[in-house]
Amino acid sequence: MAGTARYKQIVDELATAIRAGDLAAGTRLSTHRELARTHKVAVATATRVYTELAAMGLVSGETGRGTYVRDQQGFHGIDADRALPVARVADLSFNQPHTGEHIENLRQALRNLAGSGDLESVLYQHPPAGRSRDRAIVATHLLDRGIDVAPDHVLLTHGAQHGITTVLSAITRPGDIIAADDLTYPGLLLAARTQHLDIAPVPHTTTGPDLSALEALCSSRPVRAMYTQPTIHNPLGWTLDADTRRQLAGIATRHDCLIIEDATYAFLDDTAAPPLQHYAPDRTIYLASLSKSLATGLRFGYLVTPQPLRDALISSLRVATWGTNPLVTALATTWIADGTLTELEKTRRADARTRQHLAHTALNTLDYTAHPAAYFGWLTLPPPLRADTTASHLAHAGVLISTADTFTTTPHPPHALRLALATTALDDLPEVLKHIHHTITTLPT
Ligand SMILES: Cc1ncc(COP(=O)(O)O)c(C=O)c1O
Incomplete structure (x- = not known):
């Protein structure tokens, strides 16, 4: 136990010195034997220190020459x-929100995962909507978003865009009509086009969709679903008030139309009224991701589904990906559960x-x-x-x-x-x- 603590202490000391630039790129570090002597630890412990630093990308061992500090600049630019x-x-x-401050969390989470008993599970295929323990963690997180559902109604996705394509392929047939604001998230339009859907534009006012126009549209055409972003609408920026949400849910109910609620940016407005899922839980599929809160590269998201659509959504997830990505899920659920998110x-x-x-x-x-x-x-x-x-x-x-x-x-x-x-x-x-x-x-x- 004491040996473990000591080894971690030396790793942290050296890592801090390297990141601070006190040990410059190219510096040749002490041999394993010298490090063991100066820190009064066994040679095996010194070897473990360098192995860990190498795994963190901070040093590289060069056969026959020694251990060197690596260049920390790397690639920081845009794709x-x-x-x-x-x-x-x-x-x-x-x-693409900045992730600089999150790098240390990533290092730590990868290290913890490497040492955890659950590690082997990342090599096995997970179920299409995720394991129940992972869905339960997301379900708990969703309580903060005003959504109170059983973990069975939470399905994990590879991001919100994957959520959108999953929903469209599960609930529509080519030619179906989807109502969407006349200005809306481009990923919806691309997905609708590839699935041969007909997007029916809903004009907007300064505060949200024009509800009388939406009602008229639903009265005159068989709208299968309305795609909506009630909180921090991309691109127009509105957050709908509670009354408008209630009216929107009423229109959907009157015309027996599903609601696709995209909450990708909703975390930015923590004073918003409850999600549409709260007003129309039987017909709303809620979707979001951690792309804009945590990191765009993570590709982790989720759907909240009403019971009758659950099987169709899971089938759609299965044919697209077989299962969730266990490594990403392990990281994301750790950060949700420990409060990092x-x-x-x-x-x-x-x-x-x-x-x-x-x-x-x-x-x-x-x-x-x-x-x-x-x-x-x-x-x-x-x-x-x-x-x-x-x-x-x-x-x-x-x-x-x-x-x-x-x-x-x-x-x-x-x-x-x-x-x-x-x-x-x-x-x-x-x-x-x-x-x-x-x-x-x-x-x-
Ligand atoms: C409104 C909206 N929905 C969905 C997405 C897609 O997010 P993800 O990166 O999780 O696929 C975006 C990304 O910009 C978005 O703005």
Whole structure:
């Protein structure tokens, strides 16, 4: 026991020195024998220290030469496929929240997993919607979101997009009608297209979907499901009040239509009314992920299903993936269960508000609208500016922004841009926003 504690202590000392740069890249470390002597431990313990440091990516053992400190710079940039051939790119086209502060949690969780009795289970196929213990952890987490369901009604997915494709393939047949806001999340539109569905646009007001238009649509056409984001709508930023949610649920019930509730960004508004799942539990499939709270690369999400749809959703998960990814599930459920996720969500909420404040300040002379807690905003361009030429102009200066056409369900997208604020380094954001403002106010018309 004492030996274990001592070995960990030496690992932590050396790891701290390497990360702080006190032991520079390329430094040759003491031999195993010297390390054992100076720290008064057995040679086997010293060997274990270096093995652990190597597993953490901090040192490398070079046969016959010794143990060296590795370069810690690595690759920190945006995925090369997303980058433009300019020296410096600010990506406001995609929200990839910063994970720097989470790296230590990842190291620790991987180390704990490596030493846990459950390790072997990551090599076995898990059931399509996840093991019951993992679903139970997510079900407990969902209580904080205002959802109180048995673990059997929670199905694990590989992220929210996987949740969307799973739901569409389980509940629709080609040609079915899905109602969606006239500006909505592009991943829904791509998924609907590949599944040969008909998206029926619902016009919006300044506070949410136009409910009379939705009612009229459902009265005139057989709408199978409505896709909706009641909290922090992407891209328009609204959070619906309780009364609007109740009315939406009423329309769905009157017209016997399912509700697909996408709550991917909902964690950012912790003052929102309960989810639609609360108002219409028998017809709502709720979905979300940890992409925007924890890390986009994790690919971990979940669905909450009414009992009658459960089997169809599980079949759809099974044909797509056979099972959940055990390694990712182990990490995600650890962070949910030990409170790491809750802490991170708090950090993200504060970060989003800071970034949104910067955007409101920098763009205050333009038609910019956003929820104060959202990681994105909607910028309607002053006529006669066009969205495509403005975005192309910005892209050539190294600023990537999405245009309204990718979000639109109607043939005539507005000339507007969607700004994703989470990816750019916070220190760079004011400058980038200033550049956007300058471009828009000085572009030749
Ligand atoms: C509203 C909405 N739903 C779903 C997704 C997809 O999330 P995931 O990365 O979990 O697939 C996104 C991603 O941006 C989103 O904005």
